[in-house]
Amino acid sequence: MTSRDGRRRWLLWGSLLLGAAVLAAVITLIVLHKRGVLASGGGSYTPLPYYQRERNTTAEPAFAAELHPWLLPKELAALEMSPSADVIVVGAGVAGLRAAQVLAANMSVLVVEARERVGGRVHSMPFAGITAELGAQFIWGSESGIDAGRDGRGNPLTEIANMLGLARVATSGTMHRRFGPDGHVLTSRQQLQNLQQWSADLEALASGAAANQSLADVLRGPAMLSRLGGSPANAALLGAEAAARYGVQYGGALGQLSALYFDNTTSYGGVDNVVLGGYSSIPESLAAELGEGGQLLLSSPVLAIHHGDSNATVYTATGEALTAQYVVCTAPLGVLQAGGIQLEPPLPNETVAAVARLGTGRLEKLWLEFGSAFWSEALCGSGEAAAPCEQLGYLAAATNSSGWRRFISMAAYTGRPVLVALATAEWAEALEGMSDEEAAATALADLAALFPGAAPAAQLVQYRLSRWGQDPWARGSLSYHAVGSTPSDRATLAEPASGSLVLAGEAASVLHPGTVHGAYLSGQEAAYRVLDAAAELPQCDSAAGSAEGSSDGDVCVVAPALALVEAAEAYVTDCLCEWPPFLEQ
Template sequence: MARLAHRLTRDIDRQPLHPREVSPLELNRRHFLYGSVAAMAAASSLGTASLKSASASAPRVAPGARVLVIGAGFAGIGAARALALDGYTPLIVDARDRIGGRAWSHTDLGTSVDLGAAWLHGGDDNPLKPHAQQLQIPWHPADYGNGRRIDLRGDVIGVAELADSMGAPALQARLADGLFWAWLRWRLGRLVNASGSGRSLAEHWEVAFAGAPDADACALRGAMESYFAAPLDEIALESLFVGEGDELLPSTERLMTGGMQRLAEGLATNLDVRLDTIVERLEWSPGRVTAITTDGEIEAEAAVITASVGLLQQSRPQLSPALPDTHRSALNRLAMGLLNKIVLRYPHRTWDDGEEYLALCGSRLASVVINYGSHGGAPILVGMLGGQRARDVEGMSNDKAVGLLHAELRRILGANLPEPDAAIVTRWGQDPWSLGSYSFLPVGARGNEAQTLAEPVADTLFLAGEAIDTGGYGAAHNAWRSGLRAARQISGGGPLLPS
């Protein structure tokens, strides 16, 4: 069994904008789960394949055809760019008044702060990395060992260095080593039938961490609920066995200090994009689609649909005829998660600029706090809210949410912390064009939902989005990769963009 955490010092790249990256923890999904052998077995048994190795085939849609792309996020932009490269005529439509989808960069606080997607995950393997470099969008290498674990549950705050607590091999090896037998039972079950295990990640967690240092396990659990955007007792055990090594508690990540939305906008350059255009209904038959929108009807020969899982589950847009039963069944086994943020800007810094992260145990709201000052930005602290905390803030007033987090930060950073002079509270569950942050596998999921949803419908409808990438889910690069896959299905295997 591979060790879950180990030291990593690595020169990722030598770009002037992107300095030498050093991370103390390599916490990738393969190490986190069950070692490279088991990871390869799981990936191969799920039929996962790399885009690069997919063989060319006859086009499903005639070359040069018009293709409607619903959604101007990374999935839609990726599909449209690849289709244009293959000689098709893509048209992107989006209900929002901006490009980027769930990549939304706020720039009114003295620096760019991403309210949605914020990181490039996966190190050098992230297919968006070369595009960010080409567009010269600044990033900051994330050092997850640079910070403290804070226990707020008692009258006296408990403090430990992150590298010595959540990064401790003894702590994290409990989860990795214990997962082997859980994975084996899951794999054997899949050989017998196609149903899910019916077990939650929380069930395994309680067993794996029995007797572990309480505050460390508490903080790690909060970080995982932020990663999965759901409470652990709702997350299927299968969540840990899906993908091709996507990072769980990752290293070699880049925080996009220049803005993820800026990356999306740069990638959309020269594409035909219509914003403020709501697709209310999509009527289709093999080889033809008609979109009834708030800006009139649009005719095309095929459609790439990148709406979120939350929207598709509510039949938005309405499809006539509806998706096949196989697709609807897979869709209904997924769920939308919530990762909200509370952004606090202060008049000046009173805290250590060199400390990047605070991992909190016992917080009313945040599981992780990011210090933007350590990234060369403004005096901004961002609380990350996952699991039940993210749901709680949806029903809070801004004043209450800001007040609760600020009070906790004063306990941690000292009474001289001034009142924030600006704040933003996200509520992605109330966003009408996403109904959540990103997808997760709830208890009852099988782990093969993305493979099913990625199957073309009558060579006319092609689904894409972060939930429909066969190599993982939940991140911007998953959305991008799914868009490339949809374009390849349409063209039959034309040239791909760098990936």
């Protein structure tokens, strides 16, 4: 063999190797294109393991199905399917709208909402010249930058609020005014310091409690009583403070809250913000950004969801039967617990058990407008002698004649003489048997006892009461960890229930349950789940694919002997059969 023949052979082998490398690169680019260009609103879609995306936690689900791979048109035809949309999202709350926003950039999405408005448990309305929030009112943890010490990001709601120019005011937990059992404001510095220390002791003891213990069990336990100096008066004071604080935060009574997991949340940095400019503008902005890929169907309560291995049908009270490859159901935990939506087949046993173990909290708000802010001067002084409580605006009633746990002074933020009375747990349930007028009368009686001579009833201008517990599409205000529940229950809710159904919402958030940003992130994660499933490549099923190449799992590998262009065409034609709609160029 001459040196020229040797060079030709090396050139031939080199060309083959180069061609194979280029072909591999082309196929890789196709896959990367498929996996990487799916935009999710503000950034590109980058699939990551689920536990890295939404949460850093050791909570493991008790059940996990897999969503089916994307069905191409010929497969849909074989199933005699003509989908109403690629994905149906049930619920136009923050979770549902965020899921739809992510998906609508890549697929056709239909959002089906029972109410005639978007927002779910975020509901703003005009009141006394300001905006009343009947549902969510705070952005918890306002840091919007990177928070590497937690889950790597700041609060997404802060970024949205900044873009919208949404008015909000920072709060501070150091400016509470608390009433003692005798109805007088606690003014002793030592007493306030004791209360703060006892609260810290209670949380420390709760972190080591048994799984079947409630927060009330720990409060009444010998270890806590010892730290209270064995004083029944101290125990009563701490009990009232704990009921007010944790009742407002989680919506459950001390006897219902799991001692071990009641505060199992991850907080963002930064101060908390009171939203003044209308919290509903956040879900409204999400709805407005759905674009051409998203449709919104209001006033259409969902009665049933029939889901299977490869498709699902959503039945509405308006008589429609809507079909899709995937359904993201964001119905609140209370609706799932009450069987408000019929699921066929039923949820897996493990998911049903998780739904039952978690608790649905009750938190109702009574907005009260008065002729003057009579409470302000009494508690905070006036003029140059005014105390900083006006800037916080909390008036926490430790004990009172009814069950109103706390009053928020909107005068601190808006200058308007408005109080927001908060009812939680058992008292919120008791309000269901009262008219709005009767409920307002109980709050006015409490205020009259706390502020003798102020005549609150005579100064009352108007009022508005929320009714989340009686709302058939909410059945409560927020989820909490009830006795016997664990973070794994939330992880189980977040897993697909079948090949076509995945749940989402604040109850399915392990890191941020009971919050609007938790709902937002849960909806986003559910959308990523669908995108992950849709990005799975079908296997080769043609003669060209099997003869000239081979099928390796979900990726078709074409023999490198084919010409480069032919190979790329064969990959698309024989392996994908045709481009899925979200990959067209």
